[in-house]
Amino acid sequence: MISTFLLTLLLMIGLFFFIRGSIKDRTEIVTISCEDSQDNILSYLRDYFQNRSYKVSSIEPETNKVSLEGFVSPSIFLAVFLSFLAGCGLFCFALVLSMLFDTETYLFIWLLIFCPLAGFFYWKGAGRIEKIVFRLDNNNSSTDTLITIQAHRDELIQLQSNFPFNYSVKEG
Secondary structure, eight states, rough: OHHHHHHHHHHHHHHHHHHHOOOOOOOOEEEEEEEEOOHHHHHHHHHHHHHHHEEEEEEEETTEEEEEEEOOOOHHHHHHHHHHHHHHHHHHHHHHHHHTTTTTTTTGGGGGGGTTHHHHHHHHHHHHEEEEEEEEEETTTOOEEEEEEEEHHHHHHHHHHHHHHHHEOOOO
């Protein structure tokens, strides 16, 4: 019985870190080499991010760096899903506690009132201002334009799937 309790306790710790990881910042930096001119790329990136509700927060002409900001709202589905997962985990934990302490009452089932806290935690932490920073540089060895973009991982994946120019991603 103690081994079942310890395994369930480990699963609850894993669930806690999974819920906490739902609001983790997943910012990455990607460098893209593109064969088009800086003006075309800059106008495309400006229009693309404006269509995705980002607004220019600063422009540094001496370094060709543009910073954008936009509010990313939390997902209702994910808030409900995390609350459901927390409910399943707390229900299992309550069952193990009931078996461990050999109670005939449903005393530990009251732990389920805490499952909406997971969705509330996600909702409060996931709604935030996201920053995107990109810089355009000329590649010295060729006529390519180097684009360095710092953004959320999902935003970078979306940009790369919609990018209309010929490009190659540089590792680094």
